[in-house]
Every structure is written in C-alpha cells, then in structure tokens.
Amino acid sequence: MTSIPEIFETMSWGPAPESAKPALDWLLRHDGKFGLYVNGAWWHPKGAEHFATLNPATGKKLAEITQATAIEIDVAVKAARRAQPGWWALGGHGRARHLYALARAVQRHSRLLAVVETLDNGKPIRESRDIDIPLVARHFYHHAGWAQLMDTEMPDAVPVGVVGQIIPWNFPLLMLAWKIAPALATGNTVVLKPAEFTSLTALLFAELAEEAGLPPGVLNIITGDGRTGAALVDHAGIDKIAFTGSTDVGRIIRTATAGSAKKLSLELGGKSPFLVLEGADLDSVVEGVVDAIWFNQGQVCCAGSRILVQEALAAPLIAKLRARMETLRVGDPLDKAVDIGAIIAPVQLERIQKLVKQGEEEGAKLWQPSWSVPTEGCFYPPTLFTDVAPASVIAQEEIFGPVVVLLTFRSHAEAVELANNTRYGLAASIWTDNINLALDVAPKIKAGTVWVNCTNVFDAASGFGGYRESGFGREGGREGLREYVKGAAAVRRSGAGKAPKWVDPAKKAAARAAAPQRPSASPRIDRTAKLFIGGKQARPDSGYSTPVYANDGRVVGEVGTGNRKDIRNAVEAAHKADGWARATAHSRAQVLYYLGENLSARAVEFSARIAEITGVSAKEGAAEVEASIRRLWTYAAWADKWDGHVHHTPYRNVTLAMPEPIGVIGIACPREAPLLGFVSLVAPAIALGNAVVVVPSERAPLVATDLYQVIETSDVPAGVVNIITGLRDELAQVLAAHDDVEAMWYFGSLSGSAAVERLSAGNLKRTWVNYGKGQEWMDASSEGKVILDEATQIKNIWVPYGE
C-alpha cells in the first residue's frame, strides 16, 4: 500500500472506485440470464439462442442475452398493437402520469442504472452518473409535459401506431429515453431493440417500467443482434421505424422500408466540425475539444472529430492541446476520477487502430500522451492528428474513437467550406467570443445542431438530428414530436383516397385518328413548349417531343421529352440559385404575391387550358385557377411567419430552433390537378427558400409550360424554379438518385413511391411520397403546416451567454 508520506510527496491521483456490487447483485437476481420483455411479462422463449454481453473494461462476461427472432418479434408487435388503442384512449393526462412515474423511477434507481451502464458499455461512471442518467430522467419529465399538452397543442395529431425502435450501444439508456419518451407521450406503443453489446440497461428499465405500472404491451423490449433488427424493420405490423446508428445501416433500413409506408426517422453518423475562429478563448477551446472528442471515448455520433482552426491560431492551440492530453486519465470506467473509459469491443478497437495506422501512412502527424493505457480490456489513448489534409481518410471517415484530426483554414469562407466538405451534417461547434462572427457562420454550416462556445450539450427540449447523410427527423423538443404523429385529416383521407380514374388519352387519340378532322380557317401560330432551366427556356437534350392529349384524345400540343441530362442541368441551375435562401422572407413573399397577381391576369387562359386537357368543365377549370392563386397567397403569407422557437434548455443560453430550407427539392407532380398540384407543392417549397426541380403533371404538362411566362414576369430569380417535362417516374427516379438533391417529393403510383424511397438511400435525402394514394388538392388539408414542415429542417443553435 502506498504510504501517506509518499503520496504527500508525489501528490498523485489515487483510485476512487465506485462499487459494482449492487449491479452484480441485480445480475445475479436474474441468474445472469435475461429473457425478453413482451406484453408486460418476462419471456424466455423455448429453444432460443443466447449470446454473452461483456464488460469492455475486463472482457469478462456479465450476462446471457436472448437472441430474438422474427417469431418473438411478431408476438411483441402484436402485443404492442393490442395495447395501442387503450394507451391512446388513456388521454394526454393519463399518459403524462405514466411518463412522470418513469422519470421518477429513473431518478430513484439512478445509481444502479449508472453502474450497470458503465459495466456494460465501458463509459466512465462520471459520465453515466452525471450526464446520461440525468438526461434520461429529464427526457421523461419533459415528455410527460408533452403528453399533458398534446390534446391542446396538437389537436389535429394522432399517433402513428406501433413503433419499432433500434438503438446503438454508445448511449444505451439515453437513446432508449430519446426513443421511448416521445413515442409514448404521443400515444404510440413501442417495440425496442437495444444494441447487442449493451442490452442491460434497457432490460433494467423494463423492470422499472413494470414496477411503475406501465400497462402491458405499451413497451416491449426485444434483444438480439442485427438479424433481430432486420426482422423488426421488416415486420408488416410496424407503422414507424426509428433508428439511431451507422449511416450504412440507415441506408439498408431506408431501402428495406421503401414503399412500405412505414414512417422513418434516422439518426446516423457524423464527422462534425469544430471551428476555432479568431477571437476564441483558446484555453476554453481546449476544454471544448476534451468535451468534443474525449467524451464517451469519442464514440459519439456528433463528436467534434474535425478541428478546423485559423492558421494563425494553430500552433498555440496544438501546444495547449498536447499539454492538456497529458492530464487526461484513461482507465477503469468505474473509477470516479477517470476521463476516458473502455472502447466498446475489440472489433471497434481494431477499427480505430486501423484508421490511425492509415492516418500515419497518409503522412499525418500523430500525437499521444506519454503515459500508456491499461493492457487488459479495450482501451485506446486520446489521439491528435495534425498536418492533416481534407483528402486524407481520417479527415473524411467517422472513426468513432478518441481520435481527432486538426486542419487549418485561411478565411472564414474557407472554414465554412471545409466544415461542409463532408457527406454528414449532424453537428458543429463554433468557437469565438465575437458573436457577430459566430452567428454569421452558424447558419452557413450544414448541421442539425450548432453549438457556439460549447459542445456536446444536450437537452430534451432541443431537437437533435442531422442534415444530409446524418439522417432525418429530430429527437427532442417540439420538433421531435412530429416523428411520432400524423395529421388526423390525413388519416381520414387515407384508404378513402384513391388515385383518380385514368384513361390514357393516347388510346382515344388512336380512335380519333380515323374520324375526319375539321380544318381550321387559319393555322395557329406554333408554340414550342421547351424545358425551363435556370430561368431560361431550353430545348430538351433528347431532341424528342411528347404529344399532349386533350381528354377526348385530340393532340393539343407537344412538350419536350426531358431526360437525365436535363435533370442534371436543372439541379445545377437550382444550386446556383442559392441566394434565394438568403433573400429576406419578405422578399420571397413579394415574389409569391406577384406570381399570384400575374397568374390572375391570365386566369381565363389557364382555366381554358385545364378544361381543354383534363376535360373538366370551364367552371371547374376556373375554380382550380382560383384555388391556385389563393394557395400562392397562403404561402406568400407563410413566408415570413414560419418562425422557429427559443427552447428552454436548462443552461444559461438561448437555444434557437431555426427552420432552414432543405436546399434543392425534386418534385414529381400528380397527374391530376395540373395547376393546383404544381402550385401546392412548389409554392411552399420556394416560399421557405428552397429551389425546386419540378416534373409537372405528365397528363397536362402544357399547364406548367404555360407558366414559364408567369414565372419570368414575376421576379422569380433564375434557377429557383426549374421545370422538366417528360415521363414522371423516369425523371423522378433520376432526381431520387441524384446525390446533390436534398429532398424528393413524389405524387404518383405506389411502385413509383417505392422506387423514389429506395433510390433516396444513396444520399439519404428526405422523401415525401403518396404511396399511390389520392390527394384532395382543393382541400385545406393539402396546405399549411404539414407541408411547411416538409419544406424545412430544424437547426438548433446553442448560444451560451454571460460575463
């Protein structure tokens, strides 16, 4: 034993272990073997496979976990289905009581949860105790509040139904809370699968939920590996999948659920930038880096793993970082004075080692502290790479370990460019005491969360989620609830709505060909409808045209047959119109009003055109034009009123939840309502700053091509609206597969919807499709907030203050 005089001399840190005994006793009470929690009871399926869950700090087995199969999942989903109507019927206040009880149960058993988490995951007890578990309790409290308020705050919302949730191993219980709390608050029931490395706290939570009186079937926990997750995703009885994990698996899930009409939210990987700008407090920046990349061993999806530093600040920052790294402590996760615990598993450790080796081979300069990490268990030292180029693999790949790369930039513009030079877009942090600079840079970064002078700060009141290939949907806050509800109006329509009857006029045209044509007194002056790209009318690349038929089979004109190159050009033109997003909302509103004004001036002509092609009465044609003008006005009105929120997060800061345009949206318009369908989709998109590439009604594209002159005379900047006529599904699929299109809206067939969703997996663009169902375009339910939500994504900007 070390003597007191010795310690007095060296002033070293000593051991400060948290006891594992209560957690080990809990494992013993279960005989070290866990079943599934289904329909309010523990279930050990006969003949089930089991696998071991290990303590990453020692490699020793903690318990045996059941490998659930499709059979058990089916039982769990059915239990959830049976429980759902009752859970919803309980009402907001009833559900609030349950969520409140769950929050209290988490608090009462907070230390046991923390110790089990640390044993199973390897994260320092200090983090599970002081960060994860308090955030879990907070999440249930916050959502107890949403349950209470749902009836009044979201009167039109109903639950999605049965939700399948799959969570990762890096924040096992916290991710469970992020998934379960909003789902239950809004009246859904849940089948949740924890990661196979870390099932224990989910099982312990199920036990607590049972004790707290949660009704059977409302929460079901099934365990297993990726096969179990895949079976859950594939189950036909699931209404929604919520997944947090890797981008690769997110892509598989997107593909697997394509066309299934399962609602989907994905929270995926990241390579989040950490920007150090002039005017930064460098000593605080160093602590920021500690929180960014040495929190949870760097196994954090939003870890600030790319330090981008102004060239002049690089040398002092690197010196300070290296000095600080010496004082970090790696070791027994149960030690209360350890900063960095164990890596989750040998496979992850090997991945880290491999990427670090690759970084060295690529010429980056590696720095690790002088001390060494424990050799038993899965440990890796904090690592800093300097002299890193954006092209090197370690600057692009998510390492998911305590490894950070440092790159330099020359100007703010270059900093933003580097920050956005990634497929991901989960989070970013910005360091400078210059608030002007910080708030200038924050909106320019493609990320769902931007922390100013702080990092890795979370709260239930603030939505968390990604841009780009970091996924879609938000967790937490008002914006997170959207993922678990649907509009009651939409529900009433669904099923009842079916695609309008469609007789191909071309067939009628064949019949007409035989009939004698009445010769015109004087031939009409030819009008050639081209494509509309970048504010100019352009001939189709194909050099082909497609006839447009009137309802009686008569050919009323021809439109260009757009192809993939036209789409490519249109997407490029749309990106060049990025100034539109920065225009003031007031200016955008003016343009939309002007569009309405100019459309109104030609109302008679458009009415006639609609009637001519679709065969509706002149009155109905006029009504569609009138409705289109009103809709333009609706979105002109919304343009400067689609406000964000300031969330009440429990820190001294303002958390700004800002709706931002998604970017370039591809829109495949419905066959029906050629003008109103077009306007109902394009107007909200552009009102909020997006640029669009539109495939107009395949049936009546001339209505859209007639709009060129209206658009040209209404001050719509070039490239904001691009129109490509041609075959809807073919063009929609080119758009869906285009990696520089950020969202795709599709109104067509079920198979077309499925294709769009499947192809969107490439860059994980947001999709909004109709699964072949009809839409009442004249109805008020076809406008307003639901569509504005689709046209924007929420960025949360955290701005601490105080002098």
Add this chain to the structure above:
Amino acid sequence: MTQPTLAAPERPKPLPFTPRNPGVPLALDLVRDVHVNTSAVERRAASFGKRRTVKKEWQAAWLLRVVTLMDLTTLQGDDTAQRVRRLCAKARQPVRQDLLVALGAESLRIKVAAVCVYHEFVSTAVEALAGSGIPVAAVSTAFPHGLAPMSTKLAEIQASVAAGAEEIDIVISRRHVLEGNWPALYDEIRAYREACGDAHLKTILATGELPNLREVFRASLVCMMAGADFIKTSTGKESVNATLPFGLVMARAIRQYLELTGHRVGLKPAGGIRSAKDSLDWLGLMKEELGDAWLRPELFRFGASSLLTDVERQLEHAVTGRYSANHRHPMA
C-alpha cells in the same frame, strides 16, 4: 532587470526554475489581446469537483498538503496581540499529534505555510514564530480598500518589512482596472515591489470588485509583468471572494506568463474556502492547469481562517472512520 523576449509559445516544456519573478516591461498588446469566455470557464471550473476526487490515503495525504499550503490568517478589527499569539501556536502545530502518528505522517513535520496579519501584529507574530521557519505575511497598502496616499502605502510596506514580514499582501487600486489604466496599475505594483525588497509580493486583485473574468485575466498579467511573486484573488472582505472560475482564469494567466517569460508566479485564493472538499477542488485545478509545482507553498497558498478546522475533522475521519466534531480540535 532582465528583459526576456516575448516569444510565441511552442509546446510547454520544463523551464529552468527562477526563484523570483523579476517582472518584464508592460506589454500592452498582450494585455489587450485577451479572450476569456465566461460560460466555458464556468463549465471547466465546475468539472474539478465532478471529474476528480481523492479517496482514503490519497485524501488524507492531499489534506495534509492543504495544511502546509495555508496562510493562516486573522484580519479582524478586534485582533489583539494575544489572539495573534494563539494563531501562531496553531500554525506551529496545526494538526493533533495523535492524528499525525495514526496517519504515519509525523515525519512530515506538518506546519502551515505562513501566518497572515495586519502590520500592527507583524512583530508579535515574528516573535511568536521564532525558530519555526514559518514566515509572517502582512496585508498592506491600506488593506482592504487600498485608498490611502501612495506615500502612506509605501511606508506601510517598508515598516512591515522592517518589522520582519517576509511576505507582503498588497491590494491593487481597482480603479486602475475599471478605468483601463494599465500603465498606472503597472507602475503602482512596480513601486510596491521595490518597497518590498527581498520580501515576497502578493498582489490582491479583489476579483469580486472587477467587472468580469477578462479584466481579471488582464489585471493578473499586468501584476505579473510588474513583478508580483503571487497573484491573489481577494481580500476576504468582498461579497464574492475566491471562486474556482476566478482561480481558473488566474491560473491560465500564470500559464500564459510562464510561456511568455519563463517565470513562475504563484496563486493564492483567499476568502470563502471553508471546506476540505473546496480545498481539494482547488488542488485539482492547480495540478491539472499548472502542474505539480503549483501544489507547493512556493507557488500556491490558501488564504483562510476557518478551513483548517474542517480539514482537521476530515483527517480525524480518515483515522477513525467516524465523523468528527469541531470541538475535538484545538482552536487558534
């Protein structure tokens, strides 16, 4: 006086030990180019109590170290010579001998770092501490407000030094900071330093009366440039005294000054540190931000009057496993 070059830091390296900080010319550009983010500083300061802890033997050893870092202080209007003599006796024998024996620590010859009094009691204390090796520190320059004529303040320092004080704790003129008059502050501290002669100079910033953490950092830099041996947080008389955010900012200023000049300056938090746990958080701060050299009385002191009792209680707990009571430990 030597004039070290003010070069940008490379990575921190062990520097040759300089017995005293000689000061450097006032470098106003450095003083102005200071960034301190309050929220971030507060988050880091809060981490010392949460991320670090010492238990069992380590806690006992660290608490013994705390005792040796104390400037045992009495600065009351009703101080008397007898009261000061009692304090000095406690300074010689701050922890019960039986506890030291039980901890196996009697060889450490635990005594406090200094005794801190008003000028009136310097000679009393010097006499009472004769042979102990414990220096006497005198608060000076019209402590705690500092608003006496300069000649009076310089005379006070000289008188205390003449009476045997080896350390002089002066108060800065807060108005110089509030007015941004850094040359005036620099000149003031230089004059005090000269008046001190061989006595060590501790400059009290009275951080609770400065407008923000940035000005605390700047005032720290100016005092060090002017030749302070220690920078000290507070008089103990302000409404806000030694908090960890103040300490963190001052520690970082010390680090910057060290990187720039190679001179080590000490830190003395004073006022408001009453519990053993608080004092351990401070040691964690110093160890992590500045290194082990700042866990020694040459570079770190606690200005405290009631801290010692709580430390003694915790030491007894370390021996017996029972929670102790104040009255079981001899008072000063």
